[in-house]
Amino acid sequence: MENESGALSRVAGLFSARGYNIESLTVAPTEDPTLSRLTLVTRGSDEVIEQITKQLNKLVDVVKLLDLTEHRHIEREMMMVKLKVQDGEQRAEVVRMTEIFRGHIIDVSNTTYVVELTGDSPKLDAFIDAVRGFEVVEVVRSGVMGIARGDVALRL
Amino acid sequence: MQQETKTVELTGAEIFVRCLQEEGADLIFGYPGGSVLHIYDALYRQDKVKHILVRHEQGAVHAAEGFAKSTGKPGVVLVTSGPGATNAVTGIADAYMDSVPMVVFTGQVPTSLIGNDAFQEVDTVGITRPCVKHNFLVKDVKDLATTIKKAFYVATTGRPGPVVVDIPKDITAARCEFSYPKSIKMRSYNPTVKGHSGQIRKAVDLILSAKQPMLYTGGGVILGNAAKSLTELTRLLNYPITNTLMGLGGYPASDRQFLGMLGMHGTYEANMAMHHADVLIAIGARFDDRVTGNIEKFCPHARIVHVDVDPASISKNVKVDVPIVGQVDPVLKAMIKEIKAGEARPDQEALAKWWKQIDEWRAMDCLKYDKTSELIKPQHVLETLWRLTKGDAFVCSDVGQHQMWTAQFYGFDKPNRWINSGGLGTMGFGLPAAIGTQIAHPDETVVCVTGEASIQMCIQELSTALQYHLPIKVVALNNRYMGMVRQWQEFFYQGRYAMSYMDALPDFVQLAEAYGHVGMRIEQPGDVEGAIQEALKMKDRLVFMDFVTDQSENVYPMVPAGAGQNEMILL
CATH class of the missing domain: 3.30.70.1150 (ACT-like. Chain A, domain 2)
Structure with a gap:
């Protein structure tokens, strides 16, 4: 996501506003200083995870999203x-x-x-x-x- | 991002005004205050951007919504920091729920004071974050023009919505070279326009295979400027169609194929057709709980096609079979082309049977009411209003029973004429929305349908209407109750009318006159038509019509919360 003040609170706020649970969250700038990488662990049915993915993608500060559990990781x-x-x-x-x-x-x-x-x-x-x-x-x-x-x- | 080549040095406040001019935002709604004084000074020194002064910041945002909903252009608001911003929040949340394109500029304390609990300081970006499409805090005057460009771009593309730009006072005084970007690209924001062609083909196959089809369309059709394409598709198919509250006017209400609104106060035929449909075609609608009723019982037999510009709306509440992400109009055009190019046609025999069934449901006449009553029936007022304005007025509604009756009885044949607060249900919306609508359409008839409770939530805007000579026709259905609250208390709380009686009401005729307008009180059913006629003749005056209506009237049909669509309470 964009390495901007407020970006993290948009993500955190989305989870609390829509009643999703954050099990863990870690975030730090990447090798490109305009971007930071956030890893978030959450739990839910396929439908809930799909909705979380879509809602996160809607956030303007979220540049790209990958559900690691869909891949060997x-x-x-x-x-x-x-x-x-x-x-x-x-x-x-x-x-x-x-x-x-x-x-x-x-x-x-x-x-x-x-x-x-x-x-x-x-x-x-x-x-x-x-x-x-x-x-x-x-x-x-x-x-x-x-x-x-x-x-x-x-x-x- | 392309930059214009010629540059000049300006203050932030001057840059702000120039940006609005570049965006073609020649009308803004607002209220001054300490943090935005530099901006107001810059506005004073030019004449391209016209500023409408409201009496409360909530009114500014609703007026901008009325402007946006009736024109399709973004609404623009300017308010000061602190209470200016917090007063605007209800309007911003309203615009967010109804996907209204809007840019709200809020003043902020100088950057050096942010976080110090300075006078009139609030964390505007924090407060508005959950109810905006996006928001910005401008920390450097060099970023101001680009940020404003981004704000308009985000607000008006994809699924539209409000964007807040928070501008600290020192930024408006600082100087830098001004150049306005011609276009903008954001790596993290790329809304989908065209639908996937394979999905469109799949959808068309499913649509044409239907025996009992139903079109269910929402506000996305209005926002996406797709009413013409929707009408063409619906006529081509000869399928029945219903509109959501936000979608009214998306298809001509006077047309035979239109079954009326659906949902909690939808028609019997629309809700029954939804319940029995085998293929549901949802277009620019979001399966809101007021539409679906009990989700477990929603459209039990239907396979569902869903067209929406917002991927997150798809399969959020109801799992759909053929999702299409894209702007409604291009998708509908592609569907029409696909149908015309193919061999397959709707099953006429099945369709004839389906229409016969629908006509039987229609014969229930679910919107009937007592036309012989000695009391004024609210439905009668709205039917008369519809007849006398030839169904062609801009109608801005407040929230409650009167809103539902207007949706049921004022048939809209054109889009962008029905302006109401659907998602958030904000009492007080109607009058300021009518102000924004009348300013955008000075020569059209603009009506504010309201109740004696709703109107008092933004009554101060009667003063704004006088200042700008806005000849709004206020139709107040005065039943001395918060009608919808009273109806729920009658149905579900055994008639314990807790706090729903509007005691100590003002004399609205005198109140209207005190604000410099014309007031009328109408107490007899026989006087309804004459009063409306007289009011409509006063082309240059705001007329406040206070209709004393039957206190016991309820909105029917009603799907109680938690019931299925086919489980309606009928009169």
Whole structure:
């Protein structure tokens, strides 16, 4: 969509005005600074998704729209988790978990670790489940990004 | 985007005026205020763009709607920031619901003050976002001309609608070189014009295979200037046709093939024909809930063709079999060509049976009313108005029972003559809309049909009508009730008339006279015709006719909310 102030609120406003649900939303400028790319996850019957697609296409700021679920595609989400770690045993356990999930420890203090993890959403959910034995201080997730496999592309 | 070569340096306010001139927008409706003073000064110093001063910003927008609906040209509005903008919002929402081409310019506090809760500051772009086709905030005087070009382009193409351009005060004082783009291209906005030829062929095959066909057409026919093509197609097929409230005038009401309006207060024959149709041809209509009734019971036997310029209107409420996205007129022309070129013709035997059935439904005479009553029947007033104006007046209606009776009893043979608030149902629409219509058509008869409740929502515009010498004929059906509210309370709330009685009404004759107009009060059925005749003779005066009508009269037929189209309450 056009990288203009107000463009995001048109999209968000459309969802609330028409009673559609936003499960996640991520947006950032693209390599072309006049455009930004927004990935939005929503849920609905085929009819509802068709209507959402049409309504989004009607927004003047929306340049192009692609329903990734109609194509083979890859989804990724990034997460940062701050865990309380009290002793050497706990520290070792978190390091082990992070390795299993192919994450990274990106911050260390006397009492905490911050683990960075990338993957599809179920993988991130699984990690949260796996570290339930620890005190989770904070979780921050990016929301889902997606890209189609092969030749299909969302570009002008 | 092509730029004109010659350039001059102007202030933003001067650029604004020049842009309007370039667009051919020589008439604007508005109300001044602090943030738009530079613009008003620039308007004062020229004479190409005429400004109509209303008495409330809502009136400006409705007047611009009346202008737009009666001419097909975009309406233009200019209001100040803060309350100027918020007062305009009802009109903007109304224009959005009825797809009226319109550009609304709102003043804004200077850019340096935006976000500071400055005097008369509101987030106009934020407030209007859900009820405009698009809106802009101009942040640099260099963008002003291009933004105005885009605003007119977006407002008038595709499915038309209102576009708001918010202009901070400092932008109108800043200077830059002026050049107006001749044309504009927007990468994210490309409305479809021509329908898909394969879909048109499929539609024609389905249409010609029908045994019990029905044409159902809406405001898209009027907006798309397609009444002529629709008439040609309908006559070519000899199929029955119904119009929605917004579509009246799209097909001549006096024609035998016309079954009247459909929907909640549609005719028995139109609704029954819809219910029993095997092929439904929907053109420029959007399957509104007032049309479909209970969606589960809507047109249970029909396969549906739907022509609409807005892809989002297709299969939104009712799943259709053959969708065609495109402007109505070119699509209808392509259909006519396709039919004429092909061999297939409508099944005459089936059609004769279908018409026989329709004539039986027609014989129900669903719009009948008591013509011997000693009280003035509202239907009688409207029938008489129709007869005396030869069905050729511009009729601007407010919202309620009188609106439905006008739709039922004033047969429109031409498009753009029926001007009402359909989607939003805005009481107060009628009088300002009549002002915009009369200004656009100074020598035509313009009538405002209203009720004693609706008229009071924008009564201040009687003053505007005096200022510009607008000889509007106001037909007020005064039943001392908010009639439609009273009718619902009678039918569905066991006659508990909560807050629907219009107590402490003004004397409308004196009120009209106080505003400098002519007032009449009509209390006897025998005086109706004479009063209207007398009013129509006063070519240079606004005449306010206060008809004291039967309080208990209801609008029939009625499809109650949630019922099927064939489940009508009849008199």
